Amino acid sequence: MSRPNLQTPLKQVRGLGSARGGTHHFIVQRITAIALVPLSLWLVWLLLSLVHLDYAGARALLATPCHAVLMAAFVLAAFWHAQLGLQVVIEDYVHTPGLEIALQIAVKFLCVLGALACTLAIVRIALGS
Template sequence: MADKTFRSMRTPLARVRGLGSAKEGVHHWWAQRLTALALVPLTLWFVVSVAGLAGMDHAAAVAWIGSPAVSVLLVLLVTATFWHAQLGVQVVIEDYVHSEAVKLVALIAVKFAAVLLAIASIFAVLRLAFGG
């Protein structure tokens, strides 16, 4: 190793950069932690709020979901939830599904489902927020 370092014109860091297993993995890891951190207060707020409104009728739900502060928080909650969920399910699939074909199909299905459900949820919130 020391011998090779001596002969190479490149620094040791330049020679190993881009090698190894990490590559883009840190982005996945970091995104999962950031969304987790955001979801702690958002989840507690949501659970306490809907528990306090248990059994609400449609008018009460529309008024609550559509109020400015609540709709902003709901869009944040939905975004962070689906981002976090698809990152987590991706890791579970990668760990337990060993057939490459099944793994690929499952990963794509999870990503598509997460985007579909997230956009549908955000659309519903915004529709009520803008009085649709």
């Protein structure tokens, strides 16, 4: 098999292959950003509503299906967007090989854990359990 290798010599030496996936990162970052524009405005309104509510009132407000769904949407979009952004920040500023990989994995794990913890809390609040 002698397919022509179109990679630059530098890429072959580094053994990383071509980037290719960059466009997907760019597009998902924009889509989550667009989703977060109305969702974060709603979140600010909700948090302002919580200021004068006690525990029962706050829980009842968030338990309404509309707010529970919007909160879940915000949480998923926000953690996804945060992961994409932090990934680029680490790529740009952390160049120690082992540390960079460790941070990239840690950020992904933490974002997933945060999203799951919030989602479970929202479900518990919405279902009154």
